[in-house]
Amino acid sequence: MPTQLQSRPRPSQRRSEGDGIALQGVGRAFRDRRGALLRALSGVSLHAAPGELLAVVGPSGCGKSTLLELICGLQSPDEGSVACAPAVLMPQRDLLLPWLSAADNAALALRVAGLPRGRARARAAALFAEMGLDGFQGAHPSELSGGMRQRVAFLRTLLSGKRVLCLDEPFGALDAITRAEMQEWLASALQREPRTVALVTHDVEEAVVLADRVAVLSPRPGRVIEELEVALPRPRARTDAAVIGLRGRALRALGGTSSTAAAA
Amino acid sequence: MREARAPPTPHAQRLLSALAPIALACALVGAWELYADSGSTSAYVLPSPHAIAQAMWDNAGLLAANLGPTATEVGLGIVLALLLGFLLAVLVHVSRALRRALYPLAVGSQAVPIAVIAPLLVFWWGFGVFPKLVVIVLICFFPVLVTTVDGLAAVDPDQLKLLRTLDASRWQALRFAELPAALPAAISGARIALSVGVIGAYIAESQTATVGAHAGLGHEINADLTALQTPRAYAAAVVLFAFAIACFYALRLAERRLAPWAARSPGERT
Secondary structure, three states: OOOOOOOOOOHHHHOOHHHOEEEEEEEEEEEOOOOOEEEEEEEEEEEEOOOOEEEEEOOOOOOHHHHHHHHHOOOOOOEEEEEEOOEEEEOOOOOOOOOOOHHHHHOHHHHHOOOOHHHHHHHHHOOOOOOOOOOOOOOOHHHOOHHHHHHHHHHHHHOOOOOEEEEEOOOOOOOHHHHHHHHHHHHHHHHHOOOEEEEEEOOHHHHHHHOOEEEEEOOOOEOEEEEEEOOOOOOOOOOOHHHHHHHHHHHHHHHHHHHHHHHO | OOOOOOOOOHHHHHHHHHHHHHHHHHHHHHHHHHHHHOOOOOOOOOOOHHHHHHHHHHOHHHHHHHHHHHHHHHHHHHHHHHHHHHHHHHHHHHOHHHHHHHHHHHHHHOOOOHHHHHHHHHHHHOOOOHHHHHHHHHHHHHHHHHHHHHHHHOOOHHHHHHHHHOOOOHHHHHHHHHHHHHHHHHHHHHHHHHHHHHHHHHHHHHHOOOOOOOOOHHHHHHHHHHOOOHHHHHHHHHHHHHHHHHHHHHHHHHHHHHOHHHHOOOOOOO
């Protein structure tokens, strides 16, 4: 068996209509403990073409995580529609299982799909070098650094074979230096293994460096208040004038929301 | 000045932690010996440690022969209690209806005095080991149930969401995430179960009759107390005491093998 990722679509197939993300007028509300209605998202329309990376930035509590769960099909919208190919979630924390080795953790999706332990592990382990993890196949999560744990978690996400990845602040818990490293690493990993990605982050710079399109959400209820196309060549430097300019636009959009929120 | 004092070297620390239990045991036994020898109690009420040691020496064969059945009861009973507690915990975890139906019954079962149901157990299963196992299981399954239910529920909800997006079934979520995550809690429950299991064996032997000689240490204790052979009863109790401690540490070893990630501190290698 080649060490290619499971059911990795050919480039021509990946461009097919069903591999993108399309949200149309999506609203979602919850009842809090006292029964009051809490509107998390309201009238959100977002689109990511197949193979695109869509970054969603917004203040805390703007329904970003709800958005990802809608895309993954873990929740259904109260209004509007969500059309998306099968998606896999990479939660904020790596959530590696402490009793499994790194290779076994990465192979979790393959085990769930019914592959026997040995074959699943071998397929995951073969990709460790490509992910910058060579030699750590047998290490347990407690022996890995935060950045390496995120790499294993990302490999676990990739090996699900799903065409859409939902990354929920994947580098939020890392220190600034490791985070910058991991952003570069993610960009190159996605170049080798292209997927449609929805990336939720509160780091505007991260969004601009990585994404094809950045959507800025307002505070709750989350609405798209600004959508920026990032038509810049990769790899992008965070010191690049165009990157800084887009970052400024996104920050201004965010700042505008917080001042209206303060006024309200 | 606490800060000014040099920290003890690892070697001295190890020596201290090895000596501490011995020192405490010596102090307690010494105080006991002084009190018993002072004449303020009768030897029938409280035999002195040296009288108990003498009784242990004189009755070593008898005590060993009685330890056999008791150890068997405790060992089998704990294993069955673990299985039952774990199984019930999984059922209660996966089904809200079962939780509502089973949990109150399990809690209530702990309040029923064994003496009430012992005649029925003997009526059904006679004088063998089985009714005693039932008593031990009844006493011991509960801590395993409670700790395991908590352990199963403690799995990160995001972990379950992740597994769902990997298309894991309910059973696979249990198998890959919840059951292994609950193992340390279940083992804690097993440790509590063990500590009550030894007294459970005594209750079982007291409440259900046995045919034949060497019916177990609990049986022996009751017979000795009736016959005013207090030192021998104490000697049997000392054997139970030591047996419970041995079981406890045996389980610790099992825990390190079964759930090393729970026992291991971060960064430490197995």
